[in-house]
Structures are given as structure tokens and as C-alpha cells.
Amino acid sequence: MKTAPRKTAVIVDPYSTGILLAPRLRARGYQVVAVQSRPDLAPSLVRSYRAEDFAGHIAHDGDLAALTERLRPMDPAFVLPGNESAVELTDALSDALGTPGNSPKLTAARRNKFMMIERLAAAGLLTARQTMAGSAAEAVEWAAQAGWPVVAKPLASASTDHVYFCSRPAELRAAAESILGSRDFCGTANDRLLVQTYLDGEEYVVNTVSHGGRHYVCDVLHSAKRTLNGSPFVYDYYRLLPPDDATARALMVYIRRVLDALEITDGAGHAEVRMTSRGPALVEIAARAMGPAGSTTGIAAGTGHDQVDLLVDAFDGAATVGPLLDGHYRFQAEAMVLYLPVLGSGRVEELPDLGVLDRLESVRGHALVPQVGDVVAPTLDLTQILAKVYLAHPDRAVFERDWAAIRAMEDSLQPRLS
Known part of the structure; x- marks a missing residue:
């Protein structure tokens, strides 16, 4: 046989x-x-x-x-x-x-952030104003006319790599010189930089899975950053919002229009959006699942659906994803991905024991990023974090108690460096 x-x-x-x-x-x-x-x-x-x-x-x-x-x-x-x-x-x-997949016609606009925002603006969606610059002088000249503050970053990177908030010319010149000639997170040489007007308001993440041009919203997350180690863009946490929250509802409507404008018809989407005083405005969207590894599983503890599982469902032809399309997640528990930063520089001689976190009721798991022998620097973006901690609990009071306890232990959970 x-x-x-x-x-x-x-x-x-x-x-x-x-x-x-x-x-x-x-x-x-x-x-x-x-x-x-x-x-x-x-x-x-x-x-x-x-x-x-x-x-x-x-x-x-x-x-x-x-x-x-x-x-x-x-x-x-x-x-x-x-x-x-x-x-x-x-x-x-x-x-x-x-x-099956997304049409290559708009591939460039799904990676090049300048083209991405231009496409959305043409579709009538609220966006930042922007320019591409090939020199620090060009960037500063544009910002002086557009108005301060501005954000400078590579055209096609990820994980807040080389992202700078600039409130005056000297800061933008330094940012441009840092970006130009470097390589982005994916290895591409940065011969131009993107400069955008600063979007006010809180930042959120919207994760999706699409099939045949129909979309399921896996989750809406408050994406909190904090000023640490001299950077205002250090990731603090992702926290799940209830889908009936007014902000979550507005973001879900907006992101469906973004997906359609960029023709993300089949596959995962991971969008960062600012809820500005004028409404939602896209920071950027990636046509792939949320990273880093483990984040989708951590958030799924609050929704019951892992974005990675749903992505596989959409392409494997399983019946699971079909009834969900055009809909959104349910809120089953508080859920969060919490980031622990590196606070010093040097070679890792010994990693901290995160087992101490397991006594907290909300902790569902954790993962260290560096290895012994790695050379680390103070965390500035998601490529340099010490660890990810996944929390979920149906009781908000328990959840927030454990969250506060972890932050209180932050200094004591540092690696031993030489």
C-alpha cells in the first residue's frame, strides 16, 4: 500500500x-x-x-x-x-x-516605511508627515519647516532599531549620522533615513490574521515604552486591552483599513499605531506575526487564540479560522509581556535566576535573551533586552500586584558582568 x-x-x-x-x-x-x-x-x-x-x-x-x-x-x-x-x-x-500569499505588487510598501505611509495617506488615512533624507543637513532642513519634535529611523527596520526622538537640530544631526552608513536590524545598509513628524498619544499594537482578504483581530495591546538608559523608546510592556474598550474598537476599525490599503490579504499582521488627538495613526505595520518569540503565546493566555496557531490555520485550510474572520478576540484574562532591561555593559559571566518569579501567581513563563559569554550593553531597543516575562491572570488585582513585584526586583535580576 x-x-x-x-x-x-x-x-x-x-x-x-x-x-x-x-x-x-x-x-x-x-x-x-x-x-x-x-x-x-x-x-x-x-x-x-x-x-x-x-x-x-x-x-x-x-x-x-x-x-x-x-x-x-x-x-x-x-x-x-x-x-x-x-x-x-x-x-x-x-x-x-x-x-497563497500577499500580492508582490505592494511588497515594497509593506517594508519601506516611507512608501507605507504614503500609501495610507493616499487612501485617506491619518498619518504622520514625512520625508526621506540622504544627509543630516537635508533632514534638519525639512524638520525646521515641518516643526519639532520629529522621529528619525531607518526606512525598513524592526524592533525600534536606530529609532530616535529629536527635539532640536543637534539631536537630529546626531541621529542621522548614526543611521546613515549603518545596517538595519535585518542587515540592509541604511543609505537614507526616514524623518517623520512626531505622533502624540499612547502607542498600541494590533495583531491580525487575514485569509482571502478577510481579517481577524487577534488582540489589541497597549505598547508602553519608558525612558531608560538615555533612550525614550525602551519597551516596558505589552498589555492586552478588552475588545469593548473604546480605544480598542477605534483601532480595530482603523487597522482593517490599513490592511486593505496595503493589500495584506493572506497572513499575519503586526501593527504599531498611535492613538493621537485626531484619531489612530499608523507608526508601521509588518506583514508577519508579532515578535519576539513567545509573545503571541503569552498574549494568547488572555484571549484563547495564539496568532501563530491562527496563521497556520489560515494556510492549512483548517476550519478553525474561517468562522473567526471579520471578527475579533474575546477577553478571558489580563495578559502582558513584560520586558526586563539590561542596565550595565560588559561580558555576561553569570545569568540571573528567574526562578524567583515562578512563585508569583500571574507568571506564566519567562525567557532570558543573552547567553553566558555574550557582550551586552544597556537596553535601548528590543534587540538588547535581558528577558521577557509572560503574565496572565483573570483577577486584575492579583495581576497588578505581581506586575509591581517584578518591577521592584528589576535591579536584583541583573546578570553578573565583567
């Missing part, structure tokens, strides 16, 4: 949250092939790769036709992005192989 051939799925850059996709696909009978989009990805991404989850690994050398022909005999059912660096190649491969 012949056995049916195994189904094949391809994951481009299976790093960060992408490491969670392969085990779920293998459990459904898929063999999973990894494709690395480029050779110079950030080492912090590549080292998270789990070779045991994959039937093969292909390093893309830039020849799309050759890569397509190598994959075609495997008859992939679909191609998924595992990380921000994967979005462009995923769209191109899906189109070349004829598998």
Missing part, C-alpha cells in the same frame, strides 16, 4: 517568532523547508534557528528563478515569513510558485 506523499511548507527566515511555526506544521503532517533570505542577517536572529525542525535548509543567493526551481519539485503548499527580513522574499516566492 502506497503512503501519501508528505505535504511541504516553506518558511523563510525561521527566526524570532518564526521558530514557532515549524513544530506546529510538523504536527499537522508537513515536512518543513527553511530558506534563509540573505547571508548577512543579524547573528541574534540566525542563532535561534532550530535545524531539527526542518527537512532541509536553503541559503538564498539572490537568484529567485533558481530558488523557485529548486523548491518547485517539492510542491510546497505555501510559503510563510518567519521574521521581518523574510517579507519580500516570501511574497516573491509565493507568486513564483503560485501558492
Whole structure:
């Protein structure tokens, strides 16, 4: 008796949250092939790769036709992005192989943040005003006319990498000089920078899964940042909002229009939005699942639906996601991803024991990011955090008590450095 051939799925850059996709696909009978989009990805991404989850690994050398022909005999059912660096190649491969995915027509606008905001403005959505600058002088000249403060950042990065808040010319000149000539989080050289007018108001995250142009809102999160280590953009926490909250409702309406404008029809979406005095305005959106790894699972403790599971459902053809489309999550418990920062510089000699957190009722898990031997610096963005702590509890008083207790322990939970 012949056995049916195994189904094949391809994951481009299976790093960060992408490491969670392969085990779920293998459990459904898929063999999973990894494709690395480029050779110079950030080492912090590549080292998270789990070779045991994959039937093969292909390093893309830039020849799309050759890569397509190598994959075609495997008859992939679909191609998924595992990380921000994967979005462009995923769209191109899906189109070349004829598998479900987002049209490559707007791929550039899903990665280049200038093009992204221009597209939304043309669709009538509220956005920041912006420019692309090739020099510090050009950036300062534009900001002087647009008005201070402004935000400077790379055109296509992630994880608040090289993001600067600038309230005067000297700060913007320094930011531009830092960005230009550097490489962004995904390894691309920054030969221009994006300068935008500052959006007032609190920041939120909206995570989605789309199928056939219909969208499910997995969660709306308050994305709190704090000033620490000299940066105003250090991530503090993501906290789940009830879907009937007025802010959450407004954000869900707005983000559906964003998804449609950028033609994110099939796959995950991870949007950062400011609730300004004039209404929601997009900071940026990524056509992939929320990172870093574990965040979707942590938030799912409050909603009952993990974005990664729903993403797999949407492409595997499972019946689970169908009834959810055009809808949104339920609020089952308070939930949060809390970030512990690194406060010093040096080589890690010993990591802190986070087991002390397990006595707190709300703690559902935690994960250290650095390893012994790593050289660390004070946290400025999500690439430099010490640890992630996942909290969830149906009792708000218990949840907030435990949250406060963890923050009180922050100084004592630092690694020993040399």
C-alpha cells in the first residue's frame, strides 16, 4: 500500500517568532523547508534557528528563478515569513510558485516605511508627515519647516532599531549620522533615513490574521515604552486591552483599513499605531506575526487564540479560522509581556535566576535573551533586552500586584558582568 506523499511548507527566515511555526506544521503532517533570505542577517536572529525542525535548509543567493526551481519539485503548499527580513522574499516566492500569499505588487510598501505611509495617506488615512533624507543637513532642513519634535529611523527596520526622538537640530544631526552608513536590524545598509513628524498619544499594537482578504483581530495591546538608559523608546510592556474598550474598537476599525490599503490579504499582521488627538495613526505595520518569540503565546493566555496557531490555520485550510474572520478576540484574562532591561555593559559571566518569579501567581513563563559569554550593553531597543516575562491572570488585582513585584526586583535580576 502506497503512503501519501508528505505535504511541504516553506518558511523563510525561521527566526524570532518564526521558530514557532515549524513544530506546529510538523504536527499537522508537513515536512518543513527553511530558506534563509540573505547571508548577512543579524547573528541574534540566525542563532535561534532550530535545524531539527526542518527537512532541509536553503541559503538564498539572490537568484529567485533558481530558488523557485529548486523548491518547485517539492510542491510546497505555501510559503510563510518567519521574521521581518523574510517579507519580500516570501511574497516573491509565493507568486513564483503560485501558492497563497500577499500580492508582490505592494511588497515594497509593506517594508519601506516611507512608501507605507504614503500609501495610507493616499487612501485617506491619518498619518504622520514625512520625508526621506540622504544627509543630516537635508533632514534638519525639512524638520525646521515641518516643526519639532520629529522621529528619525531607518526606512525598513524592526524592533525600534536606530529609532530616535529629536527635539532640536543637534539631536537630529546626531541621529542621522548614526543611521546613515549603518545596517538595519535585518542587515540592509541604511543609505537614507526616514524623518517623520512626531505622533502624540499612547502607542498600541494590533495583531491580525487575514485569509482571502478577510481579517481577524487577534488582540489589541497597549505598547508602553519608558525612558531608560538615555533612550525614550525602551519597551516596558505589552498589555492586552478588552475588545469593548473604546480605544480598542477605534483601532480595530482603523487597522482593517490599513490592511486593505496595503493589500495584506493572506497572513499575519503586526501593527504599531498611535492613538493621537485626531484619531489612530499608523507608526508601521509588518506583514508577519508579532515578535519576539513567545509573545503571541503569552498574549494568547488572555484571549484563547495564539496568532501563530491562527496563521497556520489560515494556510492549512483548517476550519478553525474561517468562522473567526471579520471578527475579533474575546477577553478571558489580563495578559502582558513584560520586558526586563539590561542596565550595565560588559561580558555576561553569570545569568540571573528567574526562578524567583515562578512563585508569583500571574507568571506564566519567562525567557532570558543573552547567553553566558555574550557582550551586552544597556537596553535601548528590543534587540538588547535581558528577558521577557509572560503574565496572565483573570483577577486584575492579583495581576497588578505581581506586575509591581517584578518591577521592584528589576535591579536584583541583573546578570553578573565583567
